[in-house]
Each structure stands twice: as C-alpha cells, then as structure tokens.
Amino acid sequence: MRNLLLPLTALLLGSAALLRGEKRTLSTPAWIADYHSLDLHGLGAPMNWAAFTDAKFGAAGRRLIPSGTAVSLAAGKIVPADGTADTLLLMSDAREDSTSDSISGYGLVVAGNVHEALLPDSSGSPAALPAPIRAKAARLYLQ
Numbered sequence: 001m002r003n004l005l006l007p008l009t010a011l012l013l014g015s016a017a018l019l020r021g022e023k024r025t026l027s028t029p030a031w032i033a034d035y036h037s038l039d040l041h042g043l044g045a046p047m048n049w050a051a052f053t054d055a056k057f058g059a060a061g062r063r064l065i066p067s068g069t070a071v072s073l074a075a076g077k078i079v080p081a082d083g084t085a086d087t088l089l090l091m092s093d094a095r096e097d098s099t100s101d102s103i104s105g106y107g108l109v110v111a112g113n114v115h116e117a118l119l120p121d122s123s124g125s126p127a128a129l130p131a132p133i134r135a136k137a138a139r140l141y142l143q
Contacts, residue, residue: 029091031068031118033143038112041073041088044105048077049096063096070121070133071108078106081121083132087140089114111139 028035049063051074057063065071069090070081078094081087091107117127128134134142 029067031089031115033113033115033141037141039110039139040091041108041110044091044102044107045073045076045078046103046105047094047096048074048079051077051079054080058096061097063094065090065094066120067091067093068114068119068121070119070129070137072136073108078108081133081136083130083136085136086110087129087133087137089119089140109140111141113141113143116142 032038047065049060052063052065057065067090070087071078071090072081072085072087073079074085078090089109091109094106095101116122116129119127119129121133122129129137129142
C-alpha cells in the first residue's frame with residue numbers, strides 16, 4: 001500500500017515530473033543577486049528547440065536548458081546566445097519533453113543584478129561569460 005501511495009499522490013497533484021524522476025525547485029535561482037532588480041521580457045517566449053544542438057543540452061527530444069543560460073530571441077523564439085543579438089537569461093529550467101512546462105513560453109530576464117560566475121555559460125577563473133555574449137548583455141549588471 002505504501003508503494004502505491006506516493007505515485008497516486010503525485011498523479012493527484014498533477015506532477016508527472018515526480019514520476020519521471022525529474023528534479024524541480026521552487027526557490028529563487030542562485031545566480032540572481034537581487035530579485036527585485038530583475039526586468040522580465042513580457043510573458044516570456046516559446047523555445048526553438050531545434051536551435052539547441054550543443055551536446056551539453058542533451059539529445060533531441062530530451063534536451064534540458066538550465067536556468068540562467070544565456071539566450072537571445074530570433075523571430076520571437078528563444079535560441080542560444082551567440083553575441084549577435086541582445087543577451088537574455090532563461091529564468092527557469094526548460095525541458096523539451098516536459099508535460100508540465102508551459103507551451104506558451106519560458107520566462108526571460110532582460111535586465112537586473114546577477115552573479116556572473118554562477119551562470120551555466122560562465123567559464124574560466126574567475127568565471128565569466130564569453131566576450132561576445134557579455135558584450136551584448138548591456139542591461140544585465142554582472143557581479
């Protein structure tokens with residue numbers, strides 16, 4: 001009976017993520033230095049999954065783009081940042097195969113105070129965003 005209770009509870013709460021073993025968090029991402037300074041992009045934007053071809057995001061159909069990833073908008077859809085368009089940050093994790101993520105789009109941070117060293121795209125010592133992407137992050141205050 002105990003083994004049946006947890007899956008039934010998950011179904012009743014509408015959480016398919018728990019059944020598939022996905023880790024979800026409801027707290028503020030660690031890379032945000034000051035939540036009240038954030039400027040968000042309207043109601044978000046839909047993801048162009050085909051543009052995320054880098055192996056670090058996973059295989060097609062099961063891609064995961066972590067919160068804080070540097071992205072841009074192309075034709076109204078989210079694509080990886082490459083330094084040619086304004087750099088935005090993905091507010092939450094995005095899962096291609098998720099049954100619980102919004103189909104209308106993902107939140108984007110346009111401006112605000114963030115910890116650059118904690119962003120997934122930062123590297124080096126001290127950790128920093130790549131120069132072309134950093135140059136297009138003019139509205140983000142990188143600490």
